[in-house]
Amino acid sequence: MSIQLLDAPDPLRIAVLAHLHHPIRAPFAGGMEAHTAHLVSDLSSRGHRVTLFAKAGSEALSPRATLRIHPVISGTFEVRGYPDDHLKNAQHRKLDGAMKSAVEHVRAGDFDVVINNSLSPIPHAHLQGMAVLHILHTPPLPRITSLLDKQKTDERHRFATVSAVNARAWRRWLPQLEIIPNGINMEFWGNQPHAEVSAGTAAWTGRITPEKGTHLAIAAARANNLRLAMAGPIQDREYFNELIAPSLAEDARYLGHLPQEELRQLIGSSEVFISSPLWEEPFGLTTLEAMACGTPVAALPAGAMAELIGTTGGALATARTAAALGHAVARALAMDRQKVRERAAGFSRELMIEAYESLLAQIAAPLALRGRES
Template sequence: MRIDVLTHPLHPIRSPYEGGLEMHTAMTVEHLVAAGHQVRVHARAGTRIPGADVVSLLAAAPDAPGAEGQAVREGALAGACQRILADAPDAVLNNSLSPQPLIRLRSLPMLTVLHTPATLEPVLEVTDAPGWTPPAHHRWASVSVSNALAWRHRLPSVDVVPNGIDLDRWVSDRAPVPGRAVWSGRITPEKGLHMAIDAARAVGMELHAAGPVSDPAYYAERVAPRLGEDVVHHGHLDHTALPDLLATGEVFLSTPLWAEPFGLATVEAMALGVPVAALLTGAMGEIVAPQAGALAVHHSVEALADAIRYARRKDRARVADWARRFSADTMVAGYLDLLEQAVADHADDAELRKVPA
């Protein structure tokens, strides 16, 4: 198939990735290309994905703040939709988190992946508008069952295709360091690094963290003052260095303070055999099985500390075995099934339109 992939213009898609969505997009495109599909990616300037034709959405210049910046980004996505219509691909994979493709690409077969809870106001203004209905040749996939629930009130059908990772990339010969916990992710308030630090200290463990400082004010106010000999931030590591850091942990701390739609960092750690102590929120209850870790049912340092005590005793081979169900191959196969359904429905619609009244 000729597939156009539409992503957001916030960050270029390249390693080291700014977050899970950027990594997910690159990995999905690489698998589609490897499967023999012709893929064109509409993404921010500076995007680098081997094998894909990349069309720049927006220059790499700094964004304008607030509403002005949002208007610029939406304008870039609107322009990308016009190019996609002119290109007339067989199907579109929508990873944009934007209302533009829902408005402008109604005539094309399209799969929209729902990476966030049903809280994106510009998108909800479209889906909740009186009389709005999606075309029969559009498909919708959520990354988890928990994330699908609110979207199912708005859309006719939401399939669940769990996120996956390239399992063969998440390997390391590093051994766990006694008394060490690890954490990775974007450093923002909702990711809860400050709570991970406090819980690790509560059980007498050192914490080694990695990730981009996406919210400098939060980092300065709530993370930097907590750093010390027993708490180290290793910076923004790419996916060649990150596995070696994670593998040294006796336990991985997953501390989302919001309804985390999935949790790729958690799966990456489990793939290395690192058991997980996680706050029970969003999809954590789906991806952290009892054999892979322990869940803190309260958002408190004390509850997370208890989860750490249980999780660090888990068998690492069983943890890694559980993680194998979250493979990129399985994820992309699910996307292709839905894209093929959308293409088939689009063809059926075209045939029906040919039938005389």
């Protein structure tokens, strides 16, 4: 199957199931939360009737948005990133219970189509017979793949993911998998009226966790005598305390969890952006945001980094080491900022939302009609 772009699809009644670890609100806890917020905002602005099932405290991006928000888990419930087995099982029970509640409301509601934008296996198991788009934001998760091993894929369910590298990882279970790259607001990220590039500066943004490799970014910046500014939520306090905090100094500053306007200023005024994932990063919104600012990216060769930066958006390290990342930083500093920005333009939010809108219209259509359109 493939996506057929449609002209002005009829308005749909859409239920969106969010990842329940964090509220959907700015400043975003991570890329999934940002993706969900912009997806529901853009679908609402295009006339669709959207209901978001999410953690309490979630907010619409605009106070004028017609988005409806249905909280399904307390905003005070804190998800710990690396608990022992006992706590992990307790967290799963709490989150699964909340997702089951969301699914029950969806089944009782009057929706044309459901978007599963979570990491939960519950929508895969309990939305049989409904029109569903599952968006896969991570490499294969055992709790989902074990379910796919046991059950036949519902013919009313479709699947999409955010990059070709992530699609390859999932195709063992889902051979008919669409690829819809994430997109960003090029007008916002490319518009920095007061951002003048400051010589000798580098930026790093994202979740501060071991798999994001923040410590390697510090080493790579220092190898090039650059002053590194870091921003983002600390999601692994032990990692931060043991590896990041002792490295902080005048040439390596942590600025906290900044709003997007301040992130744009920080990234746009830096000579280079360092992306240091140590896991198979399925996409990398912060990398794309930097490119949209015209800031060349130096990246570790993990996940979708090569897909994003190509040959003009930045420089890819030859190995997942601080030394190799340092050499990539040196190469990225010499790159043409206009060409970097042009590379990012191929990942606009307009292109993303048009692809999702057309796919949702196909999924919501009666099966007989869908068969003729495929």
